[in-house]
Amino acid sequence: MDLDYSPDELAFRDLVRTWLRANLPADLRDKVTHYRSLVRDDYLRWQRILAAKGWVAPAWPTEWGGTGWSIMQRHIFEEECGYAGAPPIVPFGLLMCGPVLIKFGSAAQKQHFLPRIYRGDDFWCQGYSEPGSGSDLASLRMAAVRKGDHYVLNGQKIWTTFAHMADWIFCLVRTGAESDRRQDGISFLLVDMKSPGITVRPLVLMDGGHEVNEVFFDEVKVPVANRVHEEGKGWTVAKYLLGHERTNTARLGTSMREFETLKAYAARQRKDGRPLSDDPRFCDQVARLEIELLALSITNLRFLEAIISGRSNGAEASILKIKGTEIQQTLTELMMQAAGPSMQAIASADDTAAADDITGALARRYCNYRKTTIYAGSNEIQRNIIAKQMLGLPS
């Protein structure tokens, strides 16, 4: 929204916009805007273009390649990338493991891993959830037993996004017995996915797509040198990382683009011989969504201002996650409804034949997006966080 940006910020936005127009490959943009599946090389190609420009890790310290941008500029950059239809940044390396290493890593770990993460030499994934440990992450059980210079890992991770594409995984493991505080005895390890004893099994989701996996660890040896921070202090690392995971969840740039897609798509559908976009009931739903987008855009900017000026109440990221994902889900739902009976026929996830028609992707996408209110701390967990941290309600 132009209304809210200063002249300097508008100039920065135009700079980013112009660069994106010239440097975002059209085939990648079309895959994103037409809801076709991205493969490992798509993500890495875009990451390397950004890395060559120096824009792939804006929030990192400048000594490791950060841009030195203000929070506002970072926000604008993220929104513009989403709005332009750039492939999303796979968060596990650049937004999670990188910041963790910068904060907690040894000098050797930083020297080795950070440049590789920056350039996209390695594709990372995240080993957190286990079959019995979802929202209650601290109950995790995967064992890491110290034997000399190694830990030996036995156990299972689940819902591991992109494990089938990944070169490395960072894991929370149990190195000590559960004491009174379950958060004690957890450690944070970096594990080479090529290690003997790792098996990746796909978990196909209801949209037919393969994003997530089960990862089994059977006597997997991990050098002690790959432990980040102290043994038993993994929960501190995990909490820090979860804070990072939740900074860009409003995803307004992407939602703004999809809102425009929705309006254009609805204008091409017919109802009673007229464009669906003229139907009063459909109009109301679209208008309500647009108002939600407006409200969240301003709320997002207000929160950034509060954070910049040290007036954070600790609940901002959770509120953005809740409202942002509700909007994302509503978008996919209205898009599917707009397709009418045509929504029933689904295109396969990587079908490129019907290049300009998104219809076949809409029902799949509606199904897929149910994940957004579940992942990255379910929206119920976010409410728990707000209740505890901001409102001080007793547990």
Added chain:
Amino acid sequence: MKFACDEEQSLLADSVRRLLAHDYGFEARREIVTSTTGYSASVWKAFADLGLLGLGIVLEHGGFGGGALACAPVLEAFGEALVVEPYLATVTAAQLVARGGTTAQRETILPRVVEGTLRLAFAQTEPGARYDLAEVSTLARASGGGYVIDGQKCAIVHGSCADLLVVSARTSGQVRDPTGISLFLIDPRANGVTMRSSRTLDGLRIADLSLAGVQVAAEALVGSAGSALPLIESVVDYATALLCAEAVGAIASANAATLDYLKTRRQFGAPIGSFQALQHRMVDMVISHEQVKSMAWLACTSVDSERDEVKRKRMVSAAKVKVAEAARHVSQESVQLHGGMGMSDELKISHTFRRLTMIAQLCGDANHHLERFTHSKR
């Protein structure tokens, strides 16, 4: 910083809160609500002394020349304390004079508003017109160098305590024509004027007005004849923005009371705020409050600086949709979470509920603004 108050605004808001804490407690307010006039002359004077009545009036008429954003922190404080004084009624009507009036009208009326000796009200709505500002059938016929006015107005907030009314009437055209609407200054004591006042659910006063052959001079016409609708729309948008700011305060008050109740009320051997079912509902009320703060800012900044009339209308309507829905959500949930106590007239929360219920519908309800948001086009 765009969203936070500047220092001057913060100081003013603090002064207002101090005044209200001292003179506008729950019992003091109850006495004002049940008094004959429905407002407090001494509080009104205190508002004038603090400069609140001149916030939106230009310097040359004794005011401070601020826009809706400058006024918003005051309305927020009013929302917290459930102020029933005829403030919004007076400053809204004053804007009609300030933006549309002749030099003579501005010079005679505005300084008296600022000093607190003249209260105004805007008589716009007609029976059956709901929120349609062009649905004006009250007739003003040119006669003997002036006008003779006949018609019915209703739902005039604080009409009965106004010293002067600004009344919309048709000088040409048919009902609902956008052109042909004019504004007139009418003395409520003039011949042919009958006012019937009643109390509102939320402790304010509201009046119906009957005009039967009311004669006014040519000088009573505000601005030029027949072209008042854009002025009315912009001033009603201004009032809507201020109402959104008041909602921010009322919702803050409801949330604070509810959170406090959740922490102190014990059942099953624990504070009820330890129950997750209630915690999540409280969190959703907090989220509603954040969204309303954003939308009140959007409405205020749009009426202050949006030059594109269509965009201004859309933004104000977007804000009012969200505010109406949040007012309903928070008011209903705050009573529910208070349990039986929420129903009691003795607790402030039931009064906040009533004010929020009215705010949801004042200046256009959610459906009205959803339609205007969708259909306002260049």
